[in-house]
Amino acid sequence: MIKLNANNHMNEHQGEMHQQSLPLAFVRGKQVLEKPKELYIPEQALAVQLANFEGPLDLLLYLIKKQKFDIADLPIAPITAQYLIYLEQMKEQGIDLAADYLVMAATLAEIKSRLLLPAPVIDEEEQDPRAELMRKLEEYQSIKEAASWLEQQPQIDRDIFVAKAEDIELKKHATPAADTVVLSQLVDAFRHIMKRQAAYEHHHVERELISCKEKMSFILSLLEQQPLFSSDFVRLIVPAEGRQGIVVTFMAVLELLKEQAISITLEAEHSMQNRSTFLVEKSA
């Protein structure tokens, strides 16, 4: 039975900084401090999943637990050394380190230096420089416990399912949902407008390009002015803008639809004009 320590290539890096050399593995209860020469272990194989840490406190808690240290008696020097090695490893693996990790490194270094300095004699109640960090670690630890308790609670659609029944009579009386619009219908309407536009066109004036963004905000502001915030699709078109205007308006409507800023419903057919009315509505 061979148990490998996940931090094997960490030991190589740490050199003097580390205080108690960790055994690489245990073979039948005996410590193995060096890798067998003929054994090839890919660099990545034993690397700890560093990206999985939730932050510097999480990493520190992991280190403390791994070394079987006690938060209440936090040995700053070895923890700081280990922490820095992990940061180094994370950098090597190309993990983009959050600034918070570096702040913690600085905090650890500061605590370490304050512990080294002789305490001034005048100070009556010299607070333990580690106190704040220890409090934070304890707090975070309990939050982690609370979080895992919460995660294990029965959750809807994962552990329990809400039982529901329907009243058929009630459902019958409920207003039927507006017809959903099929893209082809929208395209038909577009075609129809294009055709109609041909009749309006008399002369050609050079125009600036109409921006889709501007059109989108134009449509939204137009809808806001309307009672009920809705308008017939055709009314969104500015005839003066010509073919291009129609195309951009159509694109802008599709874009707004995609962003769920508006919704489109199909109204009953106008028998007179033999075309459908697409009601463009501003989403709530």
Added chain:
Amino acid sequence: MKAQSAKNLIEAALFISDKPMSIQAIKQKLFTQQTITGREISQILQELALDYQDRGINLVKLAQGYRFQTNSSLSKQLSTLYNDRAPKNSQALIETLAIIAYKQPITRSEIEEIRGVAVSSSIIKTLLERSWIKVTGYKEVPGRPSLLGTTVEFLDYFSLTSLAQLPEILPIQDSHTSELITKLETEA
């Protein structure tokens, strides 16, 4: 109204209701004409719970009221039906939620202080979208940051009847929190 028909009515109403119904809601919405006391409704609910005790569906009491739900012993077999429906909670999300649950009302920067890392906007957004948390007010400090707290929907989702059910692992922070707990309890 006879006892049996009242019982049937409550049973049916709970099944078609979109959210858990409290005794108060049952009384106000279902028994506008009849005189029925909250105690009687409570009695009926207890009877119903007993009727359903050993069934695939159980009647349970939650923060917002009563709800019919599947027997939790069936969760494994049932989850295969709805594999994709349950949202996966990331560690960051569940930690943030736990902090808000325990330390409410709390600002975002206070959450960051506890977790030791920046809280991403998407996590707060997700929690708000799922209605598990809400903005309960604004802290009277420069910038007036919003204060976040959990909702009854949160309690219902995690099968809790009140915040007091959370295991005691942190000292409850201040009187405000305990006030909130009693308030939530009386609402429920």
